[in-house]
Amino acid sequence: MNITALQRPVSLVEGVCQQLAELIRGTTSLEERWLPAERSLAEQLGVSRTVVREATKRLEQQGMLEIQHGTGIKVVNKLHRPLCDSLSLLIPDVGARLQQLNETRLSIEPDAAAFAAERATKEHIRTLRGVHEQLESSPDNAAAIEADIAMHHAIADASGNLIYRLLLDSLAEIGLASRLRTIGRIGKQTAIEHHAQILEAIERGSAAAAREAMRTHILAAGEDMDLASLKAI
Amino acid sequence: MNITALQRPVSLVEGVCQQLAELIRGTTSLEERWLPAERSLAEQLGVSRTVVREATKRLEQQGMLEIQHGTGIKVVNKLHRPLCDSLSLLIPDVGARLQQLNETRLSIEPDAAAFAAERATKEHIRTLRGVHEQLESSPDNAAAIEADIAMHHAIADASGNLIYRLLLDSLAEIGLASRLRTIGRIGKQTAIEHHAQILEAIERGSAAAAREAMRTHILAAGEDMDLASLKAI
DNA sequence: GCAAGGTAGGAGGTCTTACCACCTTCAACC
DNA sequence: GGTTGAAGGTGGTAAGACCTCCTACCTTGC
Numbered sequence: 001m002n003i004t005a006l007q008r009p010v011s012l013v014e015g016v017c018q019q020l021a022e023l024i025r026g027t028t029s030l031e032e033r034w035l036p037a038e039r040s041l042a043e044q045l046g047v048s049r050t051v052v053r054e055a056t057k058r059l060e061q062q063g064m065l066e067i068q069h070g071t072g073i074k075v076v077n078k079l080h081r082p083l084c085d086s087l088s089l090l091i092p093d094v095g096a097r098l099q100q101l102n103e104t105r106l107s108i109e110p111d112a113a114a115f116a117a118e119r120a121t122k123e124h125i126r127t128l129r130g131v132h133e134q135l136e137s138s139p140d141n142a143a144a145i146e147a148d149i150a151m152h153h154a155i156a157d158a159s160g161n162l163i164y165r166l167l168l169d170s171l172a173e174i175g176l177a178s179r180l181r182t183i184g185r186i187g188k189q190t191a192i193e194h195h196a197q198i199l200e201a202i203e204r205g206s207a208a209a210a211r212e213a214m215r216t217h218i219l220a221a222g223e224d225m226d227l228a229s230l231k232a233i
Numbered sequence: 234m235n236i237t238a239l240q241r242p243v244s245l246v247e248g249v250c251q252q253l254a255e256l257i258r259g260t261t262s263l264e265e266r267w268l269p270a271e272r273s274l275a276e277q278l279g280v281s282r283t284v285v286r287e288a289t290k291r292l293e294q295q296g297m298l299e300i301q302h303g304t305g306i307k308v309v310n311k312l313h314r315p316l317c318d319s320l321s322l323l324i325p326d327v328g329a330r331l332q333q334l335n336e337t338r339l340s341i342e343p344d345a346a347a348f349a350a351e352r353a354t355k356e357h358i359r360t361l362r363g364v365h366e367q368l369e370s371s372p373d374n375a376a377a378i379e380a381d382i383a384m385h386h387a388i389a390d391a392s393g394n395l396i397y398r399l400l401l402d403s404l405a406e407i408g409l410a411s412r413l414r415t416i417g418r419i420g421k422q423t424a425i426e427h428h429a430q431i432l433e434a435i436e437r438g439s440a441a442a443a444r445e446a447m448r449t450h451i452l453a454a455g456e457d458m459d460l461a462s463l464k465a466i
Numbered sequence: 467g468c469a470a471g472g473t474a475g476g477a478g479g480t481c482t483t484a485c486c487a488c489c490t491t492c493a494a495c496c
Numbered sequence: 497g498g499t500t501g502a503a504g505g506t507g508g509t510a511a512g513a514c515c516t517c518c519t520a521c522c523t524t525g526c
Contacts, residue, residue: 012509021322037476048509050509053287054290054509057290068517068518069517069518070516070518071517071519073477079323082316082318086399089297100394100396103344104400107344107397115336162324163333163337164337166319166323270505270507271506272507282481283480283482301488301506304489304506
């Protein structure tokens with residue numbers, strides 16, 4: 001294998017990145033796969049292990065790989081990770097982060113829900129129903145939060161806009177740690193009702209209703225967090 | 234210098250990253266600064282050059298550094314870069330990217346403008362006026378686009394929400410290449426008028442007017458792009 | 467037969483040294 | 497004075513050694 005055929009790789013590392021990315025993209029990504037060992041990759045690609053390491057590190061930061069010490073290099077799909085890192089760097093203070101996070105969600109998610117109402121396929125609807133059932137039957141808070149996040153993810157997915165999905169995945173992961181401490185019994189029941197209304201609006205294809213239901217939901221979640229942070233004082 | 238005093242750096246690279254980040258943050262970032270050479274850093278931090286390289290590469294990807302072959306390592310503030318990379322990876326097709334980009338901007342920017350109207354300080358207003366004057370007196374399209382982007386950046390800044398600013402910086406950079414081909418004379422004149430209305434609403438402190446003006450502006454910009462992409466066929 | 471423990475191999479993590487490619491500077495030359 | 501090219505410093509790549517960590521298998525004991 002040789003990299004000279006590729007288009008203007010400014011450096012060897014870049015070339016190897018391109019090859020690996022192509023290798024990853026070109027495979028069925030349904031099951032998590034493992035890459036060959038660093039030394040093996042270096043030999044196959046005709047470069048040193050140094051270059052392979054820098055390339056895999058880079059792809060790991062981009063959320064395409066996960067490097068595990070002593071085990072190997074796993075192919076994953078977590079493209080939202082870089083944004084999470086950026087946000088953590090940008091706003092070190094957790095409180096400020098949550099407040100700004102909620103404002104941003106309020107900008108994005110109602111629109112995402114509206115687009116979902118307009119564009120969702122039958123497959124999307126089925127997924128949404130499944131996730132909502134999971135939310136209803138979740139045994140504990142941890143499971144409820146997981147289902148909650150999955151629901152928002154599915155809505156962003158149904159919106160047909162990949163940017164929404166990327167942003168919401170990131171915002172969800174950033175907000176996760178705090179949610180673990182805020183959702184209580186009442187919060188969960190409210191969340192189920194809210195999500196039911198959103199789901200119903202999307203099924204009906206009503207963009208306006210979906211937007212409004214999502215708006216209500218996020219505003220409520222925001223108040224929930226405010227209470228929790230007050231209680232923490 | 235020793236890293237053992239730091240809180241649980243899982244690996245040497247991570248420790249060096251933390252140290253470098255602190256080193257960068259702790260300096261006046263007004264002027265672009267240069268880091269010591271890799272070899273020098275390695276000696277100062279008591280680690281090998283390999284570790285320093287991996288750490289600096291990582292911080293470069295996060296948009297905190299820029300490594301220049303043969304010259305040195307520059308401290309920069311481009312935290313939005315990772316999101317740009319993610320978006321490029323996520324949506325390789327430029328056309329689809331622009332469409333989804335516009336939808337996302339339409340979700341975020343009107344709200345950002347509204348918050349700016351509510352929260353902008355005198356300093357923010359002054360900056361906005363300055364940028365708008367730059368836009369009006371821009372000699373060519375390139376300068377106009379630069380001022381255009383600066384205007385949106387300043388509005389996001391005035392919104393007081395760092396996430397807005399991060400997102401908009403990224404979206405602006407992604408959309409830049411296309412804008413270079415779309416803005417014409419008429420587009421520029423329209424843009425100046427739109428921005429004047431937005432600015433006026435923010436100065437007045439009217440969130441509703443700022444939101445609506447921004448919405449109008451982005452919708453117009455979107456149509457501009459549609460026309461341009463049609464013409465390209 | 468099964469389970470707990472140990473061990474060997476292979477994976478990534480780090481270090482060292484050497485050399486290559488690139489940029490800047492400055493002095494010698496035209 | 498302007499041009500050119502050599503020198504020195506910078507990051508880029510290579511190769512090989514050794515360490516830490518994880519996994520899987522095998523041994524040992526019940």
